[in-house]
Amino acid sequence: MYSKEEQKKLFDLSKKLLQLESPPATAIADLRITIVYHEWRYYALNDPVVSDYEYDMLYKKLEALEVRYPELVTPDSPTQRVSSDLTEDFPTVEHLTPMLSLDNSYDAASLAEFDQRLKNYLGLPEEMEIEYCVEPKFDGGTIVLIYENDRLARAATRGNGIAGDDVTPNIRTLRSVPLHAAFSGAGIAKAELRGEALIRKDVFEIMNQQRGADDLPLFANPRNAATGGLRTKDPSETASRRIEAFLYQLGYAVDASGNDALGQFKTHGETIEFLGNAGFKVPRSDAAGQGRGERHVSKNIAEAAAFCLQWQGKRDAYPYEIDGMVVKVNSLELQQRAGSTAHHPRWAIAFKFKAKQATTKLLHVDFQVGKTGSITPVAKVEPVQLAGVTVSSVSMHNEDFIKNKDIRLGDTVLVERAGDVIPYIVKPMEELRDGTEQVIEFPKNCPVCHTALVRAEDEAAWRCENPDCEAQILQRMIHHVSKHAMDIEGFGESIVERFYRLGWLHTIADIYRLDYEKIAMQEGFGEKSAANLKAAIETAKRNPIHRLLHSLSIHHLGI
Structure with a gap:
Protein backbone atom coordinates (compact mmCIF):
# COMPACT_ATOMS: atom_id res chain seq x y z
CA MET A 1 0.00 0.00 0.00
CA ARG A 81 -15.34 6.79 10.52
CA VAL A 82 -13.96 4.11 12.81
CA SER A 83 -10.44 2.81 12.16
CA SER A 84 -10.30 -0.42 10.20
CA ASP A 85 -8.40 -3.71 10.53
CA LEU A 86 -10.03 -5.38 7.51
CA THR A 87 -7.81 -7.50 5.28
CA GLU A 88 -8.31 -9.34 2.01
CA ASP A 89 -7.41 -12.71 3.53
CA PHE A 90 -10.77 -13.44 5.19
CA PRO A 91 -14.42 -12.99 4.24
CA THR A 92 -16.02 -9.83 5.61
CA VAL A 93 -19.10 -10.09 7.83
CA GLU A 94 -21.31 -7.36 9.27
CA HIS A 95 -21.68 -6.90 13.02
CA LEU A 96 -25.18 -6.89 14.49
CA THR A 97 -24.51 -3.49 16.09
CA PRO A 98 -21.86 -0.89 15.16
CA MET A 99 -18.65 -0.94 17.17
CA LEU A 100 -17.29 2.55 17.78
CA SER A 101 -13.98 3.82 19.10
CA LEU A 102 -13.54 5.39 22.53
CA ASP A 103 -12.77 8.97 23.46
CA ASN A 104 -9.56 9.27 25.48
CA SER A 105 -8.47 10.88 28.74
CA TYR A 106 -5.08 10.95 30.42
CA ASP A 107 -5.75 12.28 33.94
CA ALA A 108 -8.38 12.72 36.64
CA ALA A 109 -9.19 16.24 35.44
CA SER A 110 -10.19 15.07 31.96
CA LEU A 111 -12.37 12.35 33.53
CA ALA A 112 -14.13 15.04 35.58
CA GLU A 113 -14.72 17.02 32.38
CA PHE A 114 -16.20 13.90 30.76
CA ASP A 115 -18.56 13.49 33.73
CA GLN A 116 -19.65 17.13 33.47
CA ARG A 117 -20.25 16.89 29.70
CA LEU A 118 -22.38 13.82 30.24
CA LYS A 119 -24.48 15.52 32.93
CA ASN A 120 -24.96 18.53 30.68
CA TYR A 121 -26.02 16.37 27.74
CA LEU A 122 -28.46 14.33 29.84
CA GLY A 123 -29.79 17.37 31.68
CA LEU A 124 -28.84 15.92 35.06
CA PRO A 125 -28.43 18.12 38.15
CA GLU A 126 -24.90 19.18 39.07
CA GLU A 127 -25.00 17.43 42.43
CA MET A 128 -26.11 14.07 41.02
CA GLU A 129 -23.50 11.30 41.13
CA ILE A 130 -23.31 8.97 38.14
CA GLU A 131 -22.30 5.38 38.88
CA TYR A 132 -19.50 4.06 36.67
CA CYS A 133 -18.13 0.61 35.96
CA VAL A 134 -14.34 0.68 35.47
CA GLU A 135 -12.48 -2.19 33.81
CA PRO A 136 -9.15 -2.78 32.04
CA LYS A 137 -8.49 -1.52 28.55
CA PHE A 138 -6.88 -4.70 27.31
CA ASP A 139 -4.11 -4.24 24.74
CA GLY A 140 -4.88 -7.04 22.31
CA GLY A 141 -7.10 -7.75 19.33
CA THR A 142 -10.80 -6.95 19.55
CA ILE A 143 -13.19 -9.82 18.75
CA VAL A 144 -16.95 -9.91 18.17
CA LEU A 145 -18.75 -13.19 18.95
CA ILE A 146 -22.27 -14.20 17.95
CA TYR A 147 -24.11 -17.00 19.77
CA GLU A 148 -27.31 -18.51 18.36
CA ASN A 149 -29.32 -21.10 20.28
CA ASP A 150 -26.52 -21.32 22.84
CA ARG A 151 -23.84 -22.21 20.28
CA LEU A 152 -20.95 -20.13 18.93
CA ALA A 153 -22.17 -19.26 15.44
CA ARG A 154 -19.59 -16.71 14.28
CA ALA A 155 -16.51 -14.79 15.38
CA ALA A 156 -15.05 -11.72 13.72
CA THR A 157 -12.44 -9.04 14.22
CA ARG A 158 -13.46 -5.46 14.92
CA GLY A 159 -12.80 -4.38 11.34
CA ASN A 160 -14.12 -0.92 10.57
CA GLY A 161 -16.73 -1.07 13.32
CA ILE A 162 -19.50 -1.99 10.89
CA ALA A 163 -17.96 -5.19 9.54
CA GLY A 164 -14.96 -7.36 10.35
CA ASP A 165 -13.00 -10.37 9.17
CA ASP A 166 -14.66 -13.72 9.79
CA VAL A 167 -12.14 -15.68 11.89
CA THR A 168 -14.53 -18.27 13.35
CA PRO A 169 -12.28 -21.34 12.80
CA ASN A 170 -9.42 -19.59 14.60
CA ILE A 171 -11.52 -18.34 17.51
CA ARG A 172 -12.89 -21.86 18.06
CA THR A 173 -9.35 -22.90 19.09
CA LEU A 174 -9.37 -20.47 22.03
CA ARG A 175 -10.16 -22.55 25.12
CA SER A 176 -11.44 -19.49 26.99
CA VAL A 177 -14.23 -19.06 24.40
CA PRO A 178 -17.08 -21.52 25.13
CA LEU A 179 -18.45 -23.29 22.07
CA HIS A 180 -21.72 -23.65 23.99
CA ALA A 181 -23.13 -21.17 26.54
CA ALA A 182 -26.51 -21.23 28.31
CA PHE A 183 -28.01 -17.99 26.97
CA SER A 184 -31.40 -19.67 26.60
CA GLY A 185 -31.71 -19.82 30.39
CA ALA A 186 -32.09 -16.04 30.29
CA GLY A 187 -34.44 -16.15 27.32
CA ILE A 188 -31.74 -15.11 24.86
CA ALA A 189 -31.80 -16.82 21.47
CA LYS A 190 -29.18 -14.64 19.75
CA ALA A 191 -26.43 -12.54 21.32
CA GLU A 192 -23.46 -10.48 20.20
CA LEU A 193 -20.51 -10.21 22.60
CA ARG A 194 -17.40 -8.09 22.45
CA GLY A 195 -14.05 -8.90 23.92
CA GLU A 196 -10.29 -8.88 23.52
CA ALA A 197 -7.91 -11.62 22.42
CA LEU A 198 -4.71 -11.60 24.49
CA ILE A 199 -1.54 -13.51 25.23
CA ARG A 200 -0.22 -13.65 28.79
CA LYS A 201 3.08 -11.83 29.25
CA ASP A 202 4.92 -14.94 30.46
CA VAL A 203 3.61 -17.00 27.55
CA PHE A 204 4.72 -14.25 25.16
CA GLU A 205 8.26 -14.25 26.57
CA ILE A 206 8.56 -18.02 26.10
CA MET A 207 7.15 -17.72 22.57
CA ASN A 208 9.68 -15.04 21.60
CA GLN A 209 12.55 -17.03 23.10
CA GLN A 210 11.56 -19.98 20.93
CA ARG A 211 11.24 -17.77 17.84
CA GLY A 212 14.72 -16.41 18.50
CA ALA A 213 16.09 -19.94 18.80
CA ASP A 214 14.40 -20.80 15.48
CA ASP A 215 15.84 -17.66 13.78
CA LEU A 216 12.34 -16.24 13.30
CA PRO A 217 11.52 -12.51 13.62
CA LEU A 218 10.57 -11.55 17.18
CA PHE A 219 7.16 -10.09 17.95
CA ALA A 220 7.31 -6.50 19.20
CA ASN A 221 4.73 -7.11 21.92
CA PRO A 222 1.94 -9.53 22.98
CA ARG A 223 -0.65 -7.53 21.05
CA ASN A 224 1.11 -8.14 17.73
CA ALA A 225 1.41 -11.84 18.48
CA ALA A 226 -2.28 -12.12 19.42
CA THR A 227 -3.75 -10.11 16.54
CA GLY A 228 -1.50 -11.88 14.06
CA GLY A 229 -2.57 -15.22 15.53
CA LEU A 230 -6.24 -14.41 14.90
CA ARG A 231 -5.55 -14.05 11.19
CA THR A 232 -3.45 -17.11 10.47
CA LYS A 233 -4.68 -19.36 7.66
CA ASP A 234 -4.06 -22.42 9.83
CA PRO A 235 -6.17 -22.65 13.03
CA SER A 236 -3.52 -24.90 14.58
CA GLU A 237 -1.12 -21.94 14.45
CA THR A 238 -3.69 -19.85 16.32
CA ALA A 239 -3.98 -22.61 18.94
CA SER A 240 -0.20 -22.80 19.33
CA ARG A 241 -0.05 -19.14 20.44
CA ARG A 242 -2.16 -19.90 23.53
CA ILE A 243 -4.40 -16.90 22.99
CA GLU A 244 -7.05 -16.14 25.62
CA ALA A 245 -10.14 -13.95 25.37
CA PHE A 246 -11.67 -11.58 27.92
CA LEU A 247 -15.29 -10.61 27.26
CA TYR A 248 -16.33 -7.13 28.34
CA GLN A 249 -19.67 -6.33 26.72
CA LEU A 250 -23.01 -7.92 25.89
CA GLY A 251 -23.91 -5.56 23.07
CA TYR A 252 -26.96 -7.26 21.58
CA ALA A 253 -29.45 -9.83 22.81
CA VAL A 254 -32.87 -10.90 21.46
CA ASP A 255 -35.31 -13.71 22.24
CA ALA A 256 -36.60 -16.34 19.80
CA SER A 257 -39.14 -13.83 18.41
CA GLY A 258 -36.49 -11.15 17.83
CA ASN A 259 -37.57 -9.02 20.79
CA ASP A 260 -34.95 -7.19 22.84
CA ALA A 261 -33.68 -9.30 25.73
CA LEU A 262 -31.25 -6.77 27.21
CA GLY A 263 -34.02 -5.08 29.17
CA GLN A 264 -33.76 -7.71 31.92
CA PHE A 265 -30.41 -6.19 32.88
CA LYS A 266 -30.29 -2.83 34.64
CA THR A 267 -26.53 -2.24 34.64
CA HIS A 268 -23.43 -3.01 32.63
CA GLY A 269 -22.02 -4.75 35.70
CA GLU A 270 -24.98 -7.16 35.70
CA THR A 271 -24.29 -8.15 32.08
CA ILE A 272 -20.63 -8.90 32.90
CA GLU A 273 -21.64 -11.02 35.89
CA PHE A 274 -24.08 -12.88 33.62
CA LEU A 275 -21.34 -13.61 31.08
CA GLY A 276 -19.00 -14.79 33.83
CA ASN A 277 -21.64 -17.15 35.17
CA ALA A 278 -22.20 -18.44 31.62
CA GLY A 279 -18.57 -19.59 31.46
CA PHE A 280 -16.82 -16.65 29.79
CA LYS A 281 -13.56 -15.14 30.99
CA VAL A 282 -14.42 -11.65 32.28
CA PRO A 283 -12.59 -9.01 34.35
CA ARG A 284 -12.85 -9.97 38.02
CA SER A 285 -15.01 -7.84 40.28
CA ASP A 286 -13.45 -5.73 43.02
CA ALA A 287 -16.80 -5.47 44.83
CA ALA A 288 -15.13 -5.83 48.22
CA GLY A 289 -12.81 -2.92 47.44
CA GLN A 290 -9.73 -4.90 48.51
CA GLY A 291 -7.79 -4.48 45.27
CA ARG A 292 -8.18 -8.10 44.23
CA GLY A 293 -10.19 -7.48 41.09
CA GLU A 294 -9.65 -5.41 37.98
CA ARG A 295 -13.32 -4.37 37.56
CA HIS A 296 -14.92 -1.92 39.98
CA VAL A 297 -18.30 -0.21 40.20
CA SER A 298 -17.61 3.35 41.38
CA LYS A 299 -20.27 5.54 42.98
CA ASN A 300 -18.95 8.66 41.19
CA ILE A 301 -16.27 9.89 38.78
CA ALA A 302 -13.79 10.72 41.57
CA GLU A 303 -13.85 7.12 42.78
CA ALA A 304 -13.52 5.92 39.18
CA ALA A 305 -10.47 8.16 38.66
CA ALA A 306 -8.88 6.84 41.85
CA PHE A 307 -9.34 3.25 40.66
CA CYS A 308 -7.76 4.15 37.29
CA LEU A 309 -4.74 5.72 38.98
CA GLN A 310 -4.43 2.71 41.28
CA TRP A 311 -4.24 0.41 38.27
CA GLN A 312 -1.76 2.64 36.48
CA GLY A 313 0.63 1.67 39.27
CA LYS A 314 -0.35 -2.02 39.13
CA ARG A 315 -0.28 -2.55 35.36
CA ASP A 316 3.21 -4.07 35.24
CA ALA A 317 2.34 -6.73 37.82
CA TYR A 318 -0.81 -7.74 35.92
CA PRO A 319 -0.36 -10.92 33.82
CA TYR A 320 -1.80 -9.30 30.67
CA GLU A 321 -0.91 -6.13 28.80
CA ILE A 322 -3.31 -3.27 29.51
CA ASP A 323 -2.80 0.27 28.22
CA GLY A 324 -5.47 1.96 30.31
CA MET A 325 -8.85 1.56 31.95
CA VAL A 326 -12.32 2.02 30.43
CA VAL A 327 -14.82 4.06 32.39
CA LYS A 328 -18.45 3.21 31.47
CA VAL A 329 -21.75 4.55 32.77
CA ASN A 330 -23.08 1.57 34.70
CA SER A 331 -26.79 2.25 34.10
CA LEU A 332 -27.91 0.77 30.76
CA GLU A 333 -30.84 3.20 30.73
CA LEU A 334 -28.45 6.19 30.96
CA GLN A 335 -26.24 4.62 28.29
CA GLN A 336 -29.21 4.45 25.93
CA ARG A 337 -30.18 8.05 26.67
CA ALA A 338 -26.62 9.31 26.13
CA GLY A 339 -26.21 7.59 22.76
CA SER A 340 -23.15 8.11 20.59
CA THR A 341 -21.37 10.49 18.26
CA ALA A 342 -20.18 9.26 14.86
CA HIS A 343 -16.89 8.30 16.51
CA HIS A 344 -17.53 7.19 20.11
CA PRO A 345 -20.22 6.46 22.70
CA ARG A 346 -20.94 9.44 24.96
CA TRP A 347 -21.28 7.12 27.97
CA ALA A 348 -17.76 5.67 27.98
CA ILE A 349 -14.20 6.97 27.91
CA ALA A 350 -10.74 5.42 27.99
CA PHE A 351 -8.29 6.47 30.70
CA LYS A 352 -4.98 5.92 28.90
CA PHE A 353 -1.85 5.02 30.85
CA LYS A 354 1.50 6.60 30.07
CA ALA A 355 3.05 5.00 27.00
CA LYS A 356 5.50 2.12 27.55
CA GLN A 357 6.68 2.05 23.93
CA ALA A 358 7.64 4.86 21.58
CA THR A 359 9.78 5.44 18.52
CA THR A 360 12.81 7.70 18.53
CA LYS A 361 16.01 8.23 16.56
CA LEU A 362 19.34 6.64 17.49
CA LEU A 363 21.85 9.52 17.37
CA HIS A 364 25.12 7.90 18.46
CA VAL A 365 26.57 5.19 20.70
CA ASP A 366 28.75 5.57 23.78
CA PHE A 367 30.88 2.59 24.80
CA GLN A 368 31.10 2.48 28.58
CA VAL A 369 33.61 0.50 30.66
CA GLY A 370 32.19 -1.42 33.63
CA LYS A 371 33.71 -2.44 36.96
CA THR A 372 34.94 -5.79 35.60
CA GLY A 373 36.11 -4.32 32.30
CA SER A 374 33.04 -5.26 30.24
CA ILE A 375 32.24 -2.83 27.44
CA THR A 376 28.58 -1.82 27.25
CA PRO A 377 27.24 0.05 24.21
CA VAL A 378 24.78 2.74 25.27
CA ALA A 379 22.48 4.21 22.63
CA LYS A 380 21.98 7.97 22.84
CA VAL A 381 18.56 8.72 21.42
CA GLU A 382 16.38 11.75 20.89
CA PRO A 383 14.61 12.30 24.25
CA VAL A 384 11.28 10.48 24.41
CA GLN A 385 8.61 10.12 27.12
CA LEU A 386 8.13 6.55 28.33
CA ALA A 387 6.00 5.55 31.32
CA GLY A 388 6.26 9.08 32.70
CA VAL A 389 10.06 9.34 32.36
CA THR A 390 12.16 11.12 29.73
CA VAL A 391 14.51 8.57 28.18
CA SER A 392 17.63 9.66 26.27
CA SER A 393 20.01 6.74 26.93
CA VAL A 394 19.30 3.05 26.32
CA SER A 395 21.66 0.15 27.03
CA MET A 396 22.29 -2.18 24.09
CA HIS A 397 24.03 -4.77 26.30
CA ASN A 398 26.66 -6.18 23.93
CA GLU A 399 27.82 -6.60 20.33
CA ASP A 400 25.57 -9.62 19.71
CA PHE A 401 22.48 -7.64 20.73
CA ILE A 402 23.31 -4.98 18.12
CA LYS A 403 24.09 -7.48 15.37
CA ASN A 404 21.13 -9.79 15.99
CA LYS A 405 18.69 -6.89 15.84
CA ASP A 406 20.66 -5.15 13.04
CA ILE A 407 20.55 -1.80 14.85
CA ARG A 408 22.28 1.02 12.98
CA LEU A 409 23.27 4.62 13.65
CA GLY A 410 20.50 6.90 12.45
CA ASP A 411 17.82 4.23 12.79
CA THR A 412 14.35 4.99 14.05
CA VAL A 413 14.04 2.50 16.89
CA LEU A 414 11.16 1.19 19.00
CA VAL A 415 12.02 1.68 22.68
CA GLU A 416 10.16 0.16 25.64
CA ARG A 417 10.19 0.88 29.34
CA ALA A 418 7.96 -1.10 31.72
CA GLY A 419 7.79 -0.02 35.37
CA ASP A 420 11.25 0.20 36.89
CA VAL A 421 12.81 -1.93 34.16
CA ILE A 422 15.73 -0.32 32.33
CA PRO A 423 14.62 0.90 28.87
CA TYR A 424 15.59 -1.32 25.97
CA ILE A 425 15.40 -1.29 22.19
CA VAL A 426 12.76 -3.68 20.90
CA LYS A 427 13.73 -3.35 17.24
CA PRO A 428 14.80 -0.92 14.53
CA MET A 429 12.08 0.28 12.14
CA GLU A 430 13.79 -1.00 9.00
CA GLU A 431 11.02 0.22 6.70
CA LEU A 432 11.86 3.83 7.69
CA ARG A 433 15.51 3.64 6.61
CA ASP A 434 16.62 6.04 3.88
CA GLY A 435 20.12 4.71 3.21
CA THR A 436 22.02 7.15 5.46
CA GLU A 437 22.08 4.73 8.41
CA GLN A 438 25.49 3.32 9.36
CA VAL A 439 26.52 -0.06 10.75
CA ILE A 440 27.65 0.25 14.39
CA GLU A 441 31.34 -0.69 14.67
CA PHE A 442 32.26 -2.20 18.03
CA PRO A 443 35.65 -0.90 19.27
CA LYS A 444 38.70 -3.14 19.22
CA ASN A 445 40.40 -1.23 22.03
CA CYS A 446 39.23 0.10 25.40
CA PRO A 447 37.74 3.58 24.87
CA VAL A 448 39.49 4.80 28.06
CA CYS A 449 42.93 3.15 28.35
CA HIS A 450 43.15 1.86 24.75
CA THR A 451 44.11 -1.69 25.80
CA ALA A 452 43.09 -4.32 23.22
CA LEU A 453 39.72 -5.83 24.08
CA VAL A 454 39.26 -9.57 24.66
CA ARG A 455 36.17 -11.75 24.33
CA ALA A 456 36.05 -15.16 26.00
CA GLU A 457 34.49 -18.00 24.00
CA ASP A 458 31.63 -18.53 26.45
CA GLU A 459 30.80 -14.84 26.96
CA ALA A 460 28.91 -12.18 25.00
CA ALA A 461 30.89 -9.26 26.42
CA TRP A 462 34.13 -7.73 25.17
CA ARG A 463 36.42 -6.82 28.09
CA CYS A 464 39.33 -4.59 28.92
CA GLU A 465 41.69 -6.76 30.96
CA ASN A 466 43.83 -3.88 32.21
CA PRO A 467 43.21 -3.75 36.01
CA ASP A 468 44.71 -0.24 36.11
CA CYS A 469 42.15 1.14 33.62
CA GLU A 470 40.88 4.38 35.21
CA ALA A 471 37.27 3.67 34.24
CA GLN A 472 37.35 0.28 35.95
CA ILE A 473 38.98 1.66 39.09
CA LEU A 474 36.29 4.33 39.43
CA GLN A 475 33.42 1.91 38.72
CA ARG A 476 34.79 -0.63 41.22
CA MET A 477 34.80 2.02 43.96
CA ILE A 478 31.29 3.20 43.05
CA HIS A 479 30.04 -0.37 43.23
CA HIS A 480 31.88 -1.04 46.50
CA VAL A 481 30.02 1.69 48.41
CA SER A 482 26.64 1.02 46.76
CA LYS A 483 23.50 -0.25 48.47
CA HIS A 484 23.85 -3.73 46.95
CA ALA A 485 27.48 -4.08 48.12
CA MET A 486 28.87 -2.49 51.33
CA ASP A 487 25.89 -0.11 51.58
CA ILE A 488 27.79 2.91 52.92
CA GLU A 489 25.06 5.47 53.58
CA GLY A 490 25.72 8.94 52.17
CA PHE A 491 28.60 7.73 49.96
CA GLY A 492 26.93 7.99 46.57
CA GLU A 493 28.35 7.90 43.07
CA SER A 494 28.83 11.67 42.88
CA ILE A 495 30.85 11.68 46.14
CA VAL A 496 33.10 8.88 44.89
CA GLU A 497 33.71 10.78 41.65
CA ARG A 498 34.40 13.99 43.56
CA PHE A 499 36.93 12.38 45.93
CA TYR A 500 38.54 10.63 42.96
CA ARG A 501 39.02 13.96 41.15
CA LEU A 502 40.53 15.43 44.32
CA GLY A 503 43.08 12.59 44.35
CA TRP A 504 41.84 11.12 47.63
CA LEU A 505 40.71 7.81 46.13
CA HIS A 506 42.88 5.55 44.00
CA THR A 507 41.80 2.10 45.19
CA ILE A 508 39.01 0.56 47.29
CA ALA A 509 41.36 0.57 50.29
CA ASP A 510 41.50 4.39 50.18
CA ILE A 511 37.79 4.49 51.10
CA TYR A 512 38.79 3.31 54.60
CA ARG A 513 41.60 5.83 55.17
CA LEU A 514 39.98 9.12 54.25
CA ASP A 515 40.97 12.37 55.99
CA TYR A 516 37.69 13.51 57.56
CA GLU A 517 39.11 16.89 58.55
CA LYS A 518 39.70 17.65 54.88
CA ILE A 519 36.23 16.35 54.01
CA ALA A 520 34.67 18.67 56.62
CA MET A 521 36.27 21.63 54.85
CA GLN A 522 34.70 20.73 51.49
CA GLU A 523 31.74 22.74 50.21
CA GLY A 524 28.47 20.98 51.04
CA PHE A 525 29.94 18.94 53.91
CA GLY A 526 30.92 20.42 57.27
CA GLU A 527 31.86 18.60 60.47
CA LYS A 528 28.49 16.87 60.95
CA SER A 529 28.37 15.45 57.41
CA ALA A 530 31.98 14.29 57.68
CA ALA A 531 31.22 12.61 61.01
CA ASN A 532 28.16 10.88 59.55
CA LEU A 533 30.22 9.58 56.63
CA LYS A 534 32.88 8.28 59.02
CA ALA A 535 30.23 6.51 61.09
CA ALA A 536 28.73 4.91 57.97
CA ILE A 537 32.14 3.62 56.87
CA GLU A 538 32.82 2.21 60.34
CA THR A 539 29.43 0.46 60.24
CA ALA A 540 30.28 -1.03 56.84
CA LYS A 541 33.37 -2.67 58.32
CA ARG A 542 31.04 -4.96 60.26
CA ASN A 543 29.23 -6.24 57.15
CA PRO A 544 29.08 -10.02 56.60
CA ILE A 545 31.73 -11.62 54.39
CA HIS A 546 29.38 -12.22 51.46
CA ARG A 547 28.84 -8.45 51.10
CA LEU A 548 32.58 -7.84 51.12
CA LEU A 549 33.20 -10.47 48.45
CA HIS A 550 30.45 -9.07 46.27
CA SER A 551 31.80 -5.53 46.70
CA LEU A 552 35.25 -6.39 45.28
CA SER A 553 33.99 -6.72 41.68
CA ILE A 554 35.84 -9.99 41.07
CA HIS A 555 34.67 -11.44 37.74
CA HIS A 556 32.46 -14.55 38.22
CA LEU A 557 32.35 -13.98 42.00
CA GLY A 558 29.32 -12.41 43.66
CA ILE A 559 25.93 -12.99 45.26
Missing part, protein backbone atom coordinates in the same frame (compact mmCIF):
# COMPACT_ATOMS: atom_id res chain seq x y z
CA TYR A 2 2.89 2.36 0.80
CA SER A 3 6.39 2.29 -0.63
CA LYS A 4 9.40 2.47 1.68
CA GLU A 5 10.02 6.08 0.62
CA GLU A 6 6.40 7.06 1.24
CA GLN A 7 6.47 5.53 4.71
CA LYS A 8 9.63 7.43 5.60
CA LYS A 9 8.07 10.73 4.45
CA LEU A 10 4.83 10.09 6.36
CA PHE A 11 6.72 9.19 9.53
CA ASP A 12 8.83 12.36 9.33
CA LEU A 13 5.70 14.40 8.60
CA SER A 14 4.03 12.90 11.67
CA LYS A 15 6.89 14.01 13.92
CA LYS A 16 6.73 17.55 12.51
CA LEU A 17 2.97 17.75 13.06
CA LEU A 18 3.34 16.52 16.64
CA GLN A 19 5.70 19.41 17.36
CA LEU A 20 3.12 22.01 16.32
CA GLU A 21 1.19 23.43 19.28
CA SER A 22 -1.66 24.74 17.12
CA PRO A 23 -1.41 23.52 13.51
CA PRO A 24 -2.80 25.91 10.87
CA ALA A 25 -5.81 25.02 8.76
CA THR A 26 -3.45 24.09 5.93
CA ALA A 27 -2.26 21.15 8.05
CA ILE A 28 -5.62 19.35 7.85
CA ALA A 29 -4.71 17.41 4.71
CA ASP A 30 -1.33 16.36 6.18
CA LEU A 31 -2.98 15.23 9.40
CA ARG A 32 -5.49 13.12 7.49
CA ILE A 33 -2.95 11.30 5.35
CA THR A 34 -0.62 10.63 8.30
CA ILE A 35 -3.47 9.31 10.47
CA VAL A 36 -4.67 7.01 7.69
CA TYR A 37 -1.10 5.72 7.35
CA HIS A 38 -0.78 5.04 11.08
CA GLU A 39 -4.17 3.29 11.13
CA TRP A 40 -2.90 0.99 8.37
CA ARG A 41 0.29 0.25 10.32
CA TYR A 42 -1.65 -0.40 13.53
CA TYR A 43 -4.74 -2.27 12.37
CA ALA A 44 -3.71 -3.98 9.13
CA LEU A 45 -0.04 -4.74 9.83
CA ASN A 46 -0.21 -4.91 13.65
CA ASP A 47 3.13 -3.04 13.58
CA PRO A 48 2.74 0.63 14.61
CA VAL A 49 5.61 3.11 14.21
CA VAL A 50 4.26 5.68 16.68
CA SER A 51 2.95 5.27 20.22
CA ASP A 52 -0.75 5.27 21.02
CA TYR A 53 -0.30 8.65 22.68
CA GLU A 54 1.31 10.15 19.56
CA TYR A 55 -1.52 8.79 17.39
CA ASP A 56 -4.10 10.22 19.79
CA MET A 57 -2.40 13.62 19.66
CA LEU A 58 -2.48 13.64 15.84
CA TYR A 59 -6.15 12.67 15.92
CA LYS A 60 -7.01 15.38 18.46
CA LYS A 61 -5.18 18.01 16.40
CA LEU A 62 -7.28 17.02 13.36
CA GLU A 63 -10.47 17.01 15.44
CA ALA A 64 -9.72 20.49 16.79
CA LEU A 65 -9.08 21.91 13.31
CA GLU A 66 -12.26 20.37 11.91
CA VAL A 67 -14.28 21.88 14.76
CA ARG A 68 -12.71 25.27 14.05
CA TYR A 69 -13.15 24.94 10.27
CA PRO A 70 -16.25 22.74 9.73
CA GLU A 71 -16.34 23.69 6.07
CA LEU A 72 -13.09 21.71 5.61
CA VAL A 73 -14.51 18.41 6.93
CA THR A 74 -14.59 15.72 4.24
CA PRO A 75 -16.54 12.43 4.18
CA ASP A 76 -13.30 10.42 4.03
CA SER A 77 -11.69 12.13 7.03
CA PRO A 78 -10.51 9.67 9.74
CA THR A 79 -12.78 11.52 12.20
CA GLN A 80 -15.82 10.51 10.16
